[in-house]
Amino acid sequence: MRRHTIPRSRTRGLTLLELLVGLSLGLFVAAGAATLLSQFLGENRRLLLQMRLEQQTQALAELVLRDFRRAGAWRQADDGIARDGAAAPTNPYAALQGAAPEAAVDTLRFSYADGPVPEDTAPGTEPSAQAGFRLREGIVDARLGSRWQPLTDPALMTVTTFELRLRQRVLDLERHCARPRPLGQCPDDDTCPPRLLQRHAALQLEAQAAREPAIRHALQGEAALRNDVVEGVCPQ
Numbered sequence: 001m002r003r004h005t006i007p008r009s010r011t012r013g014l015t016l017l018e019l020l021v022g023l024s025l026g027l028f029v030a031a032g033a034a035t036l037l038s039q040f041l042g043e044n045r046r047l048l049l050q051m052r053l054e055q056q057t058q059a060l061a062e063l064v065l066r067d068f069r070r071a072g073a074w075r076q077a078d079d080g081i082a083r084d085g086a087a088a089p090t091n092p093y094a095a096l097q098g099a100a101p102e103a104a105v106d107t108l109r110f111s112y113a114d115g116p117v118p119e120d121t122a123p124g125t126e127p128s129a130q131a132g133f134r135l136r137e138g139i140v141d142a143r144l145g146s147r148w149q150p151l152t153d154p155a156l157m158t159v160t161t162f163e164l165r166l167r168q169r170v171l172d173l174e175r176h177c178a179r180p181r182p183l184g185q186c187p188d189d190d191t192c193p194p195r196l197l198q199r200h201a202a203l204q205l206e207a208q209a210a211r212e213p214a215i216r217h218a219l220q221g222e223a224a225l226r227n228d229v230v231e232g233v234c235p236q
Contacts, residue, residue, distance in 0.1 A: 177234035
């Protein structure tokens with residue numbers, strides 16, 4: 001009876017060299033996949049940080065500009081109208097402390113009338129609020145009354161640039177006076193001629209992520225102050 005023998009070549013397994021080559025290829029593929037996953041997770045993290053930084057800077061800019069629109073609000077503004085040739089009372093809340101036209105500053109304070117006005121209240125004595133903003137060691141503070149409170153969290157973002165700039169448009173009012181002064185004649189101690197100041201607050205803001213300084217965002221904004229200022233008087 002004949003015995004069927006299986007050829008030795010069919011029963012042979014993997015050699016050590018083939019096993020090492022297979023393991024090397026597997027490790028190479030796994031390393032590539034791990035690298036791609038790490039890059040994907042890192043890019044996703046940077047994208048989330050960028051989105052959060054943009055949202056925070058946008059919210060900060062909107063808050064600052066919205067508050068500046070209230071600067072100089074005067075509930076008794078009708079008292080500032082000149083009557084019977086007398087000089088009109090000036091707006092007691094018109095001043096912007098620390099601001100100069102076209103000068104960039106990082107601290108600016110202002111005030112505005114706040115709350116209901118009692119009857120028979122003298123001009124400039126109604127309830128008022130003190131406000132303002134400043135940059136301090138990468139943190140933007142808001143002034144609430146007599147205290148400063150932080151608006152930004154240093155653990156999330158660092159503000160590198162916070163510049164406020166006052167811009168003014170000057171409108172001549174002397175042509176509305178009953179007796180305009182001759183052209184070129186103006187007292188040295190007076191604002192000549194009477195003029196209206198339309199004011200704007202321009203903001204330049206730049207910040208970076210606290211944990212990733214390379215992630216940065218910058219924006220600019222401008223808000224018109226709703227309360228114009230009148231300077232000077234008509235010649236008598």
